[in-house]
Amino acid sequence: MFKNQDYSNPKIDLVQKSLHADCKNCFGLCCVALPFAASADFAIDKVAGKPCQNLQSDFRCSIHKDLRQKGFKGCTVFECFGAGQKVSKVTFDGVDWRKDPEVAKKMFNVFPIMHQLHEMLWYLTEALRLKATRSIHIEISSMLDKTEQLTQLSPESLIELDVPAHRAGVNTLLLKTSELVRTQFLTKLKISKKKVDRRGANLMGAKLKGADLRGANLRGAYLIATDLRGADLREADLIGADFRDADISGADLTGCIFLTQVQINSAKGDEHTKLPNLLSRPAHWSSKTNKIV
Template sequence: MFENNEYPNSKHDIRRENLRADCENCFGLCCVGLNFSASADFAIDKDAGKPCPNLQSDFRCGIYKDLREQGFKGCTVFDCFGAGQKVSQVTFGGVGWREGPETAKKMFDVLPIMQQLHEMLWYLTEALTFRASRSIHREISLALAETERLTQLKPDSLMELDVPSHREGVNNLLLRTSELVRAESRRQLKPSKKSRKVDRRGGDLLGANLRGADLRGADLRGALLIAADLREADIRVTDFIGADLRDADLRGANLTESIFLTQVQINSAKGDAHTKLPQSLTRPNHWCVFEQ
């Protein structure tokens, strides 16, 4: 499946360390620049540009260990793909939003743009790890280099970027990668008696009963899987890009070698010690409450 047997230690995986949130080197941008509304995910309303009342003077969260208990479940799900520290330390050279209103506004405007670019970097980096996509690795590498270049632009240039246009080209490469990888897996894996055809790109699988299903090689891009029952399901080599996994039950499921699965998606789902994840992702601490 992967380019080599040392994938977890490969140069691609090391690159990914820069595509994870590093709150120690960020000015709490997500706690200020983003807005949220009182809901099941957030205990209060907060406007964009207004600091969260839990944000301390050192940019740390005052209730970090108790976010879920205090009604801030959404904070434990969010991940900026490393955009926060990039904006804080590179784009603005370590100058924080407290330095002045003009700096603050630009930082908050740039953050969602940088987050989109970093998300694309995550996907492109993963695309280079698959043997099956070797025929388009050069194109992927060029797209990765161009996306990295864009992340180094000055604030004003970043705000002028046509992100949707760039994303369209990247998405085309990711789709081709997915098709190549899943096609190879179908040639290698024999379908089981539980195999179900769930190539439901963008499909509505809200609350679907897929317990124990064989979903290997399926296309679930953009699928609505909120509260779906995926316990003990075999979801290897399945394309999850853009899929909504909020409260999906992944206890005992096998998601190893899944395609374009992110930490955000895993954080939003339910799982346990028996859930098998790709080596690039981390088991969320809050999953322990779902273990039996």
């Protein structure tokens, strides 16, 4: 079996540990700072900066156990990559936004920026774990350090940060990572890269049950409601791919790169879906549904 990952790096283990949401140490920022509109994902409209009607005084959600049943599926999909507790406890040193309108305004502006930086950290730490990227580990490590330093900036500096420019630099390394990983994998399998180049492809609702997508470039692909039951997605590049309501029951996603918990949460799967080690099986996945037939 082709193995492209090395999970024995203490430095990236420490960084990645901080990239998971710790709601107990957050002031409910995702429930306040972010807007959402009444849709299949949310039961109501909410503007940015306004607390969700379900947010309690202790920053807990009053319907947390029933979010999907109450029409708030979008909340069960979201992952802040640890940005919530970082902004609450580090950037603003534990100051509650409810106590100062000016602090609240800044905090709500900083949160989406920190969210983007932490997402970049997630991708960079993953890239550093890959054996195929050893030739560019120094470059990736340098970008990781730079991104970490940006997360430590003051609220004012974060608000002024040119996030798109920094993301462009990160993306250059992620593209190199994808090329190295997939080239090594596809060469071993004697598969042409042109055959599996589906970058940005519109595959919404496509019938790809049992498809061989090993090593595919699916960056930014639209996989909304796509039938991927039993599909083989090993070593595929899935960064930015839209998995909303895609059926990945029985699919093999081991070894794929740049897949996030958000994408997994938005898809449909079952106990037979094989996931990368760093991702968790969503609680709403049922073993009684999405069976391959």
